Structure formats: structure tokens, C-alpha cells
Amino acid sequence: MATAAPYRALAGILVVLAVSVSGVWSKSFTIINNCGYTVWPGILSGAGSAALDTTGFQLAPGQSRTLSAPAGWSGKLWGRTLCSTDDSTGKFTCVTGDCGSGWQDCAGGNAAPPATLAEFTLDGSGGGMDFYDVSLVDGYNLPMLVAPEAAAPGGNCAPTGCMVDLNGACPADLRVTSAAAAGGAGGVACKSACDAFGSAQYCCSGEYGSPSTCKPSAYSQFFKNACPRAYSYAYDDATSTFTCAGGGTTYTITFCPSTTSVKSSSSPNSQDLPLINGTMVYTGGDQQTGAASTEARPPSRRLVLLGGVLLVLAGAF
Numbered sequence: 001m002a003t004a005a006p007y008r009a010l011a012g013i014l015v016v017l018a019v020s021v022s023g024v025w026s027k028s029f030t031i032i033n034n035c036g037y038t039v040w041p042g043i044l045s046g047a048g049s050a051a052l053d054t055t056g057f058q059l060a061p062g063q064s065r066t067l068s069a070p071a072g073w074s075g076k077l078w079g080r081t082l083c084s085t086d087d088s089t090g091k092f093t094c095v096t097g098d099c100g101s102g103w104q105d106c107a108g109g110n111a112a113p114p115a116t117l118a119e120f121t122l123d124g125s126g127g128g129m130d131f132y133d134v135s136l137v138d139g140y141n142l143p144m145l146v147a148p149e150a151a152a153p154g155g156n157c158a159p160t161g162c163m164v165d166l167n168g169a170c171p172a173d174l175r176v177t178s179a180a181a182a183g184g185a186g187g188v189a190c191k192s193a194c195d196a197f198g199s200a201q202y203c204c205s206g207e208y209g210s211p212s213t214c215k216p217s218a219y220s221q222f223f224k225n226a227c228p229r230a231y232s233y234a235y236d237d238a239t240s241t242f243t244c245a246g247g248g249t250t251y252t253i254t255f256c257p258s259t260t261s262v263k264s265s266s267s268p269n270s271q272d273l274p275l276i277n278g279t280m281v282y283t284g285g286d287q288q289t290g291a292a293s294t295e296a297r298p299p300s301r302r303l304v305l306l307g308g309v310l311l312v313l314a315g316a317f
């Protein structure tokens, strides 16, 4: 049986290789609609980035869909609300987050602001780290949580997002209303100050086009206070960018995440910023105060375990 030994070793190496290769390729996005209304996710791939399986689709309340993420994918995902197809023109449009395609597929169309955005750069610089954030720089239209699962250890790998419903609490001069909203003429989105007023100061353009000259405004502070981990203006990087090390990470993107499911923890992530500002009182939604903080999941050891089990099996034969 001595001749079998090299084959056993080779089989073991192949198993390890297969496991690590599958780890590289098993990144995915799971998009969950936890809202009480239908959401039409939209997806825009970055320039030069491979496309995902779809650029737009419908998610009824409670539905979810998993999309595999090609290595090195960059782009953004968002939720469109209050969508309908015009009876006479056949054109599909949404009151918020519309991508202008006229179809459920966005096909390269970008989200019309205001829209809450989840932004990703997978396998980026710094040794293949994934970078992600939830941005309110182009305004807000619905609550969104991005939670990494099964990431390899390393990075500032924590849930981020804007958990709370800001449509009711939105300052009057930023509020977007629509007769199409449930109950009629309700707030359906909240503009950024840049979108609402267009000034260089709020848009961080011109002489305000650098981190040292573009400062938070009272408007961006409204978003930041409510959602401390989300981008509130263009140079809000320090507290708003998250990173996970490579591996078979699943990024779960939940629209209208349940605030009570986010348990508090002593996780040392994200400069200890809470996901929800428990000191604020939200009048516009069913949010609870004091329910805050992060949910830290231990990194998955599944791949390592699987490799170990297969190695033992390979040794047995």
C-alpha cells in the first residue's frame, strides 16, 4: 500500500486547492425584502466590471434572491419603490430610485436620487479586501442594512446601513412626497442637501471639492445622527467605509431590516458607532430607541472544516 501514499498526498492537495478556489468564487449578494411593500432592486455595475445575473427585478414582501458576485465586482445596489407599468405606454417607472430604463431591468441605468445606495468594490486594493458602504450622499428612500457573513478574519468587517425610516422625519425642505404613497401624499424619500439646493458647498464641488473644505452641514448631520455608519456627505469616509478580507463572503442586503433583530454587542468594529442612534426619537416609523448597536457574527470556519474533513477522507482511502 506504500505506493498509494503519493496519491493520497496529491488528492489532499487537490482537495485543498478546490476548497480554496471555490472560496474565492463563492462571494454572493443575498437581497431580502423585509418591507411591508414591494421593492424593485436595481443594480449598476461599475465601469469594466462584469455584470451580475440581473440589473433589476421585483421582490415582494418577504421575498429574497441570491446573486453570485463575480471576482472583482464593483457597483451599487438600491431599492426602487412605488413602481408601476403605464397602461398606455407600457413603460415601467418608479416614484423613487427609478433608473430610467422603462423596464424592470435597469440595463446600465443609474438610480435617480434620492435613493439609499449600497456600494461595493470586491477584491480591491490592499490585498484583495472587499470595500463596501451604505450611502445617503444621494439622499434616502428606504432603510437598508448590509451585513457581511462568513468573511475571513480581518478588516473593519461589520454591518452597516441606515436602519431607520427617515421619510417621516425628513426636514421639510428635503422631503419628497407622492400621492402614490400609502395614505396619500406621504413622504417617500428624503433628498440630500446637494440635490435639494445644488450649491457647491453642499455638493463638495468647486472650492469645496476637498475633504478639508467640504464639511458636514446641518442637513448631512441629520442623516449622520440617525444613521451613524452611513455616508452622509461626500467626504464622510472615516466612519462610513467598511472592509472585509477575502473568502466566501455573503453580503446580505436587507430592505427595511428589523431593528429589534440587531442585538447589542461589544464588537470593537466601526469606531464603536452604533448602527442606530438610540438617543434619537423617530416619529416617522416603528423604530425603537435604545435597541441599538451591532450584531457581530464570528467568521465562518466552514471552508476550513470542510477541507479538514475531506483531507481525513482522502487519507482513509
Ligand SMILES: *[C@@H]1O[C@H](CO)[C@@H](O)[C@H](O)[C@H]1NC(C)=O
Binding pocket: 224, 225, 226, 228, 273, 274, 277, 279, 280
Ligand atoms: C445621536 O443623535 C444625537 C441627537 O441628534 C446627536 O447629538 C448624537 O451625536 C448622535 N450620535 C451619534 C453616534 O451619531
